[in-house]
Amino acid sequence: MKNILVTGGAGFIGSNFIRMVLTEHPDCLVVNLDKLTYAGNLENLADLVGGGAAGTRGAGRTPVPQVPRVTAHDTPYRFVHGDICDAALVARVIDEHHIDTIVNFAAESHVDRSLTGPKIFIETNVTGTLCLLEAARDRNVDRFLQVSTDEVYGALGPEGQFTEQTLLSPNSPYSASKAAADHLVRAFGHTWGLKYNITRCSNNYGPYQFPEKLIPLMIHNALHDKELPVYGDGMQVRDWLYVYDHCTAIWRVLERAAPGEIYNIGGCNEKANLEVVNIILSRLGKPQSLIRHVKDRPGHDRRYAIDAGKIIRELGWKPSVTFEEGIARTIDWYLAGGKWLANVVSGAYQQYYERMYANR
Ligand SMILES: NC(=O)c1ccc[n+]([C@@H]2O[C@H](COP(=O)([O-])OP(=O)(O)OC[C@H]3O[C@@H](n4cnc5c(N)ncnc54)[C@H](O)[C@@H]3O)[C@@H](O)[C@H]2O)c1
Known part of the structure; x- marks a missing residue:
């Protein structure tokens, strides 16, 4: 039985990970430590925790398809509202719940926001990770998994792929903060023998992604016949992976990887942003005239491509959802989960958090 501390579990990937663990590995206890920033949304997990967290159960929330659910009864899940930079809290959570595994999703995650306000990225992504590492080291936690990003490698030209040996050359404050955290994790392994993976x-x-990111933003705008702002010529290339497959890869690493190993995870799905936008428009039956090319992001990386051969060869993981299938599921989810999106966009869920947590 694993007692897992998931940080940032109210965010997009963290909540999908918790959903997967509670559904497929019910012998695990999951403790979710989340500060509930603008990106943290307990509605992502409302059906897992018996209607308490977000108060939307039975309140006319539209059922959403294609996302496995677990029953609320006796769910081995605890939520702790707090900051990964709070050393005393982190230590208490680890002790109280006999945590043996930490999976660190908590982060400021949006590149655009890191351009306008990089400081919080250093605080959470670097200082916060350091705080978790110190607690993990001092309390002999069995495994520390740092959820990092391909953005730490920088940008590629038209050819080639990032491997785990590629030098880290981050280009944005976001990716620089993630790269710094990766270095710290490695240093704790080297210096104090912390058992880690990156x-x-x-x-x-996929489902539950905050609509500031490309795919949910474009789906939301297209649904409302609003303009779709595409940076520059839209020919920036990214590799896309359905979130569930990212979660299964992390689980595979926890189960099978030797300490100190780093794994790239990817979907072999390179697509230009404009191509992704056009796929969304055509699935929704909306015209291309909704696209509006806007001034590009400064320093926008042109192309990422990832060689995920190591995790495929060594740990036997592979993606299970094709892009065509994943994008169809995602669009269906946003169509059916309109209330979730409306709450997020209107900021109603933020007010809910105020009501629920301001006096705790
Ligand atoms: N989204 C992607 O495509 C992607 C790809 C690769 C890696 N990642 C990494 O995966 C992780 C999760 O990404 P996401 O897209 O789910 O992010 P997200 O922005 O949706 O969620 C981040 C979560 O962290 C919480 N958080 C922020 N600061 C915190 C703090 N100081 N203490 C505790 N909780 C805090 C937020 O409340 C939120 O719930 C990040 O570390 C990100 O770098 C994301």
Whole structure:
């Protein structure tokens, strides 16, 4: 039995990971430590925790398809509202719940926001990770898994792929903060023998993604016949992976990887942003005239491509969802889960958090 501390579990990937663990590995206890920033949304997990967290159960929330659910009764899940930079809290959570595994998703994750306000990226992504590492080392946690990103490698030209040996050359404050965290994790392994793994995944998409990111933003705007803002010529290339497959890869690493190993995770799905936008428009039956090319992001990386051969060869993982299938599921989810999206976009869920947690 694993007692897993998942940080950032109210965010997009963290909540999908918790959903997968509670559904497929019910012998595990999951403790979710999340600060509930603008990107943390307990509605992502409302059906797992018996209607308490988000207060939307039975309140007319539209059922959403294609996402496995677990029953609320006796769910081995605890939520702790707090900051990974709070050393005393992190230590208490590890002790109280006999945590043996930490999976660190908590982060400021949006490149655009890192351009306008990089400081919080250093605080959470670097100082926060350091705080978790110190606690993990001092409490002899069995495994520390750092959820990193392919963005730490920088950008590629038209050819080639990132491997685990590629030098880290981050280009944005976001990716620089993630690279710094990766170095710290490795240093704790080297210096104090902390048993760690680092995973570096390409772009994720799927249910519960905050609509500031490309795919949910475009789906939301297209659904409302709003303009679709595409940076520059839209020919920036990314590899796309359905979020569930990222979660199974992380689980595979926890189960099978030797300590100290780093794994790239990707979907072999390179697509230009404009191509992704056109796929969304055509599935929704909306015209291409909705696309509006806007000024490009400064320093925008042109192309990422990831060689995920190591995790495929060594751990026997492979993606299970094709892009065509994944994007169809994602669009269906956003269509059916309109209330979730409406709450997020209107900021109603933020007010809910205020009501629920301001006095705790
Ligand atoms: N989204 C992607 O495509 C992608 C790809 C590869 C790697 N990653 C990495 O995966 C992780 C999760 O990404 P995401 O897209 O789910 O992010 P997200 O922004 O949706 O969620 C981040 C979560 O972390 C929480 N958080 C932020 N600061 C915190 C703090 N100081 N203490 C505790 N909780 C805090 C937020 O409340 C939120 O719930 C990140 O580390 C990111 O770098 C993301």
